[in-house]
Amino acid sequence: MELGEFDDLDELDDLDELDEYQPLNLQMDTSGSGSQWATFKLNEENYGVDILKVQELIGNTDVTQLPNMPIFFKGMLNLRGIVMPVVDLRLKFGMAELEDNKYTVIIIVKVGEKLMGIAVDSVSDVVSLSEEQIQSVEEFSAGINTKYIHGMAKCNDGEMIILLDIEHVLSKEEFGMVLNPSVGLED
Numbered sequence: 001m002e003l004g005e006f007d008d009l010d011e012l013d014d015l016d017e018l019d020e021y022q023p024l025n026l027q028m029d030t031s032g033s034g035s036q037w038a039t040f041k042l043n044e045e046n047y048g049v050d051i052l053k054v055q056e057l058i059g060n061t062d063v064t065q066l067p068n069m070p071i072f073f074k075g076m077l078n079l080r081g082i083v084m085p086v087v088d089l090r091l092k093f094g095m096a097e098l099e100d101n102k103y104t105v106i107i108i109v110k111v112g113e114k115l116m117g118i119a120v121d122s123v124s125d126v127v128s129l130s131e132e133q134i135q136s137v138e139e140f141s142a143g144i145n146t147k148y149i150h151g152m153a154k155c156n157d158g159e160m161i162i163l164l165d166i167e168h169v170l171s172k173e174e175f176g177m178v179l180n181p182s183v184g185l186e187d
Helices: 172-179
Strands: 035-042 045-050 054-059 073-079 082-088 105-111 114-120 122-129 134-136 149-154 160-164
Touching (some): 035 160, 073 114
Parallel strands (some): 045 160
Antiparallel strands (some): 035 045, 035 122, 054 105, 105 114, 149 160
C-alpha cells in the first residue's frame, strides 16, 4: 500500500511549507493495540478513514463526468486501467462546493471489493489511535445521523477527528448507481 503519491503535486517538496497544512496534535498509540487512520480536512474539520481501506492518494486530476448522476458524484476516474467512481465528500455531506485547488486530493479507498475515489480539501496525517481515544457514536447520536461515522477522537490540542466508516458513506442504492451509472439513466 502506497501512501503519499501526489502525482500532480510534484512541485511541493515539503508539506510543512503549505499554508493550509497543519498536522494534528495527537498522542500516538505505540502499543500496537490501536488502529491507524488517514486524516484529512473538509470545510476546516478533521476527518479520518481507516488506513486499511486506503489504497493511495493522488493529486486532484480530471474525471469524466456523467449525466443525470447525484450532485456529489464528480465522475469516473481511470487510474492505471482501473475505472472507478469519485465522490466529492463535501457535497455528499451537504457542505458548500469548493473550487478544486492544489491542495485538493483524491483518496482511493476500498469499499467491499471495489475501489472508489473520495475528493477531500487536503490531507493531514496518518495517526494511530488506541481504543480508549475513540468515542463511539452511541455517546452522541441523539438526533444526529451517524450511519457513516465510526466514532470521534480528541486531539491533544482539543480538536476533534470525525472517524468515517467508509463502507457506509454511500447507501447501497447510491453505491450501485455510481458503480453502474447506466442504472438510473433513462432511455
